[in-house]
Amino acid sequence: xxxxxTVDIRKCFPGRLTLDVQLVLPVAPPSVLIxxxxxxxxxxxxxxCLAGLERPDHGHIHFNxxxxxDGRAGVHTTPQARCLGCMFQDYALFPxxxxxxxxxxxxxxxxxxxxxxxxxETLELLKVQxxxxxxxxxxxxxxxxxxxxxxxxxxxxxxxxxxxxxxALDAPTRARxxxxxxxxxxxxxxxxxxxxxxxxxxxxxxxxxxxxxDGQMLQAGTxxxxxxxxxxxxxxxxxxxxxRWRGAYVSRGMDLPQWMWPVSRCMHWRKSVSVxxxxxxxxxRTWCWLVTxxxxxxxxxxxxxx
Amino acid sequence: xxxxxxxVTFKLATLTACALxxxxxxxxxxxxxxxxxxxxxxxxxxxxxxxxxxxVLGFYILVAIGPDSPFGRLYANLAxxxxxxxxxxxxxASILYxxxxxxxxxxxxxxxxxxxxxxxxxxxxxxxxxxFVELILPMSAAGVVTGVxxxxxxxxxxxxVVLMVGGNIEGVTRTVSIDIYDExxxxxxxxxxxxxVFLLVVSYGILLSVYAMNRKVGAVWPQK
Numbered sequence: 385x386x387x388x389x390t391v392d393i394r395k396c397f398p399g400r401l402t403l404d405v406q407l408v409l410p411v412a413p414p415s416v417l418i419x420x421x422x423x424x425x426x427x428x429x430x431x432x433c434l435a436g437l438e439r440p441d442h443g444h445i446h447f448n449x450x451x452x453x454d455g456r457a458g459v460h461t462t463p464q465a466r467c468l469g470c471m472f473q474d475y476a477l478f479p480x481x482x483x484x485x486x487x488x489x490x491x492x493x494x495x496x497x498x499x500x501x502x503x504x505e506t507l508e509l510l511k512v513q514x515x516x517x518x519x520x521x522x523x524x525x526x527x528x529x530x531x532x533x534x535x536x537x538x539x540x541x542x543x544x545x546x547x548x549x550x551x552a553l554d555a556p557t558r559a560r561x562x563x564x565x566x567x568x569x570x571x572x573x574x575x576x577x578x579x580x581x582x583x584x585x586x587x588x589x590x591x592x593x594x595x596x597x598d599g600q601m602l603q604a605g606t607x608x609x610x611x612x613x614x615x616x617x618x619x620x621x622x623x624x625x626x627x628r629w630r631g632a633y634v635s636r637g638m639d640l641p642q643w644m645w646p647v648s649r650c651m652h653w654r655k656s657v658s659v660x661x662x663x664x665x666x667x668x669r670t671w672c673w674l675v676t677x678x679x680x681x682x683x684x685x686x687x688x689x690x
Numbered sequence: 691x692x693x694x695x696x697x698v699t700f701k702l703a704t705l706t707a708c709a710l711x712x713x714x715x716x717x718x719x720x721x722x723x724x725x726x727x728x729x730x731x732x733x734x735x736x737x738x739x740x741x742x743x744x745x746v747l748g749f750y751i752l753v754a755i756g757p758d759s760p761f762g763r764l765y766a767n768l769a770x771x772x773x774x775x776x777x778x779x780x781x782x783a784s785i786l787y788x789x790x791x792x793x794x795x796x797x798x799x800x801x802x803x804x805x806x807x808x809x810x811x812x813x814x815x816x817x818x819x820x821x822f823v824e825l826i827l828p829m830s831a832a833g834v835v836t837g838v839x840x841x842x843x844x845x846x847x848x849x850x851v852v853l854m855v856g857g858n859i860e861g862v863t864r865t866v867s868i869d870i871y872d873e874x875x876x877x878x879x880x881x882x883x884x885x886x887v888f889l890l891v892v893s894y895g896i897l898l899s900v901y902a903m904n905r906k907v908g909a910v911w912p913q914k
Contacts, residue, residue, distance in 0.1 A: 437809050463812040476810035480828055489824075490814035539815065 387412035389543065389575065393433055393443035393453070401426050403433075403440070403599040409592070411448050411542075414575040418586045418607060421596035422622055427579045428473075430596070431545050434577060435470055436463035447543065469541030469574070473548040475532035477520035483507070483531050484516035490539040506538040509568075526557045533565075537572060544569070544576040550585055562588045583611065583623055597622050691884045694861050695869040702777070702865060703845040706784040710792035710841045713785065715834070718796030719822065737790045744787065748854025751783045755855070780856035780863050787851045788841040795840060799833020800826060836900050843896045846889065 391407040403426045409417045419427040432438035434445065436452065439460055445453040452461045477486050484503050491499045507513040510530040520528055529549065536544060549565065550558045566589050569576055578589055586593055586607050593607040602622065603615040614620045721733055739747055755773040756762045766772045773779035803826050811821040827834065849867040856863030858872070866889050873882035 435809075435813055437812070463809070464815050464817060466813075467815070468813050470810065470813040472806055472810060474806065476804070476806040478807060478810075478825060489811070489816065492816065492820070535814070545813075 387448055389447045391434065391445050393440035393445065395429065395433065395440045401599045403429055405430055405601050407594060409575055409577065411575045414573045415591040416569055416576045416578060416589050418590035418593040419577060419579045419596055420581065420586050420593055420623065422581055425596045426599040427596045428547055431547055431577060431579050435468055435545055436461055436466050467542045469536030469539065469544045471532045471536045471546045471549055474552060475528045477528060477532055479520055482517050482519055483512060486520070486531060487535045487538050490535060502538055506534045510534045525553050526561060529553060529561065537574070541574060544574045546576060546578045548580055549578060551582070565589060587611065595619050595622055691888060692869045695864050695866050696888070698861065698863070699846055699865040702780060702784055703842045705781055706788055706845040707838050707842040709785050710788060711838060714789065714792035714796055714837060718793045718800055721793065721797045722800035736793050739787050740790045744848065744850025745854055747787060748783065748851040751786060751851070752855050755779055755782060774855060775857040775859060775863060777862050780852060783851050783855040784845045784848060787848055788844045791844045792837040792841040795833045795837035799830030803829045832904055836904060839896055839900050843893055846893060
């Protein structure tokens with residue numbers, strides 16, 4: 385069986401949203417897939433469908449040869465049977481239990497000795513071993529995030545699902561934790577799906593990225609590809625490219641004309657890229673609409689086509 | 691004071707409260723977590739004893755457990771005697787009569803439990819039963835205790851249903867409230883007053899304990 389997860393689901397929320405998504409995530413070698421989109425675009429619903437907490441209307445979800453959902457055959461595996469590690473946006477730590485009890489919660493099928501050992505190992509891995517006797521309310525946001533991640537990975541899940549893993553942290557903590565999380569995900573080698581609307585998080589964590597808007601898949605690729613070559617104006621809007629520049633049509637194969645250099649410096653333009661082959665002028669947070677001399681006054685040019 | 695009636699009453703209330711834990715928790719779980727569109731139909735039936743006159747409820751229970759009903763016939767065949775005017779019949783009636791007093795606090799407490807915690811538990815591999823026992827029940831302990839105590843206290847004071855279903859058999863179905871009624875009918879006000887004071891004090895004590903337990907510290911005088 386192919387070592388990958390294939391998702392092809394549709395779910396209709398009358399009057400609000402129609403979800404229609406096709407995803408492929410390699411399970412080996414493990415990779416991190418980013419679901420990127422604005423609030424209400426349906427990315428968390430996709431994650432809930434993967435977790436088995438939500439039932440799609442149609443389609444299928446196959447994971448590494450197992451069928452998790454098949455609308456036609458009426459198969460819907462429970463969350464319990466999917467062996468997942470989920471980390472929720474607000475962490476959902478059990479308030480009445482200590483850190484150690486939270487982490488041990490998913491290890492009920494292990495013998496007591498091994499369970500204690502696994503809890504200790506996981507807490508050490510996430511550097512929260514000193515807090516094992518504390519309750520979640522006594523922890524800072526960053527510490528809660530670590531404990532939630534520890535709880536999710538302690539049972540060695542087959543798939544990690546992280547919903548806005550860093551959104552509850554303040555900006556300096558987030559910057560620090562981002563790198564650590566990337567390192568940890570690589571170290572764990574568990575295929576992961578991360579939902580986010582933060583481009584920094586997407587670039588830092590993702591191997592692959594899917595942009596979701598209004599429940600539809602708008603673009604898929606590596607985060608660099610998506611941010612460097614957004615497919616159309618909708619993707620530009622969603623990935624948060626704020627500066628739109630108007631340029632002039634430059635003939636095929638030419639380097640940038642000198643008069644555009646100030647603009648290009650501002651946008652970190654790669655000078656080697658000639659305009660028609662990559663017709664969107666772009667750096668991380670910029671986008672250019674090119675104007676053709678003969679055509680309509682403003683034309684949106686698709687990077688892929690040109 | 692009629693200690694025999696007091697004994698019957700406490701036995702009835704204790705058994706009713708125990709039965710309502712066993713019956714009420716699954717019903718409340720279903721009421722709280724079901725997404726069935728017509729759930730309100732069941733909720734209304736559960737709440738019916740709150741508004742129905744006890745005589746009406748008692749009448750229907752009497753008919754339902756009587757020897758002419760299938761259930762009553764089955765019981766009479768098995769036990770050798772019909773259900774009405776026995777302690778068992780009275781117990782069934784009390785359970786139905788006090789059902790909303792247990793189910794509603796239970797369900798209200800379950801409603802308060804954050805659904806995300808429950809989903810987190812499921813994704814960690816915990817079955818629905820384990821999630822209920824380890825997570826939902828401890829988090830709704832106050833509501834569950836309230837339900838048990840209220841159904842106990844409510845059974846202590848029931849009158850109409852007892853009269854309809856249990857009759858007035860000394861040592862079997864004569865409860866405290868029936869005893870007080872009998873004393874008043876016999877113009878023995880002193881005896882009635884003694885028992886009434888006893889019931890008043892016990893009921894007040896039970897409610898005190900419920901309200902004291904559910905009291906939020908600092909709700910009146912904010913503490914630092």
